[in-house]
Structures are given as structure tokens and as C-alpha cells.
Amino acid sequence: MGTTPRSIQSLLHTATPDMADLIGRARFLERMRQSILDILPEQAAAHVHVAAYEGYRLRLHVTHGGWATRLRYMQPMIVQALAQRMRLHVEGVEIKVRPNPMPAPKPVTARIMGDDARRHLRQTARYIGDADLAAALERLAAAGRPG
Template sequence: MSPRRNPLLASATGPKPAADCIALDALADRARALDALDQRLRSLLPAAVARETRLADVRDGRIVFLASDPTWASRIRLHQATLLAEARTALGGTVERFAVKVAPLPAVPPEPAKPKPLSAATARHLRAAAKALPDPELQALYLQLASIATDDSD
């Protein structure tokens, strides 16, 4: 008599080989496309609903939104006809179903801060350093950097 095997354990094969996984550039392209579609669809929503929901996925003819709690899930469902119509327009009519899941929303990274401009003193120091450099290519880079200072009066 053979011992019974657990089917869950029998089918576990471990991690996939890297060659069987989606390429990183394809994954990044999909993320960018989903982000653009998310922004396009949420622009149709009232500001409060747009703030509390995110597009999570588009797959097999279905768009899936995340809502931060059941109240927002109910509110976005009121707009599902509009969202489906816009998704069909954006994706070529392949979207037929709409789903909302309640889950914590992923954090949206803040807009990157604008870099502080270079001061005139910094530009002077960069020019002085450039004069001391023997490598002409590096010297040109230092001078180019110095040229973007805010007050280039010296």
C-alpha cells in the first residue's frame, strides 16, 4: 500500500527559472501602460472617489480597481459604465467586465522635488576645479555644469 501524497506538495516545483519569467523591460512597459490607463480612468471620477481608488489590473477582458474601504468600492461601482466605456476606447473594445476589491491602496510616490539651482559661488568653484583638471573631457563637463548656475555674472 503506497502512502497518500499531498497534491499541494506534489505540484510545488519551486521558483521559476529566470528564462521563464517575463522580461524586465516588458514588465516596466506594462506598469507604465497600467499607470497611464489608471490616470485616464480616474480623471473621469469625482476627486474624492479618484483619491480613494486605483486601477489594479486589466486581464482577460476585466478591469479591476482597488478601493480603500467598502464605501469607496460602492461609489466607484456607480461609475462603472463610464469607466468600462473609456477602457474599451483606450484598449480597443476588449474590456467587458468590471470588478472592485477592497484593499489598502498602494502608496503613490510623491513628485520629485525640483533640484536647487547652483549658486554663483558654486559656479566659481566648478570653474576653478575645471582649470586644475588635466582631462579635457572632464574639464568640459565641469564647465558645462558651471554654466547652469543661477547668477552667472562672474
């Protein structure tokens, strides 16, 4: 009937030469990004992306104007890092602000509730005439981790 599922990695490796060129280009840009991030603070990793390297010009996208200013001051160091680590000749660096279309997910915070609070919610639920509200209080008392 059907064929067995194949991993995306195996499909990419058996793809057309155009796809292989695209994958090689993506890997090259990622190596450039890592070389640049080696000289930047750790916080920059989520904010700096290498968009292109064409005609000896490097284009970087950053998420905030503050990072753009910081990288503009560091342009000579970026050019030097790429020359030393990747043997690349860079005549200019263009920095553009491109906010992330999807913000980073908010960290999950554990809801901690003490035993007294749980007992109080359950007692309150027993005396509530509204069944939906009572059920919501019971769910709230059951939620979260013990304190």
C-alpha cells in the same frame, strides 16, 4: 576601485527584457488609471488603483467600501471611458476593497504661540525647582512660530 553610482532610471532602461516588460506593464496600468480618474471626482485619486487587466477583465482596488459602491454604479462609464480613450475592450470590472497599508501622513500644523504665552512660560520656568521641567518649559517657549 568601485563604479560610479547610476540612477535607478538608467538601471531600469538597461535591464533585462523581463524588466522592460514589467515597466511597460506598469506604465500601461498607470495610463488606464489616469483614463479612469478623468471621469471620477478629484478625491478618488488617492483611493482608486488599477490592479490588473487580464482576459478583458479589469480589476480595481479601492481603499474604502464607499468608493467600491460608487465605482460599481459607475462601471458602464468606466468601460466606456477605457473604450474611447485607450481602445480597450473590457467585459467586466471587479472591484475589491484593499485598505492602504500605510495611511497618508497627517498634515503638519504650525504651532503658533503668542509673545505673552512665551513670556509666561519662561517666567514659570524660572520659579520651577525641577530642572528637567524648567528646561522642558524653556524648550516649549522656544518652539513654534510667533503669533
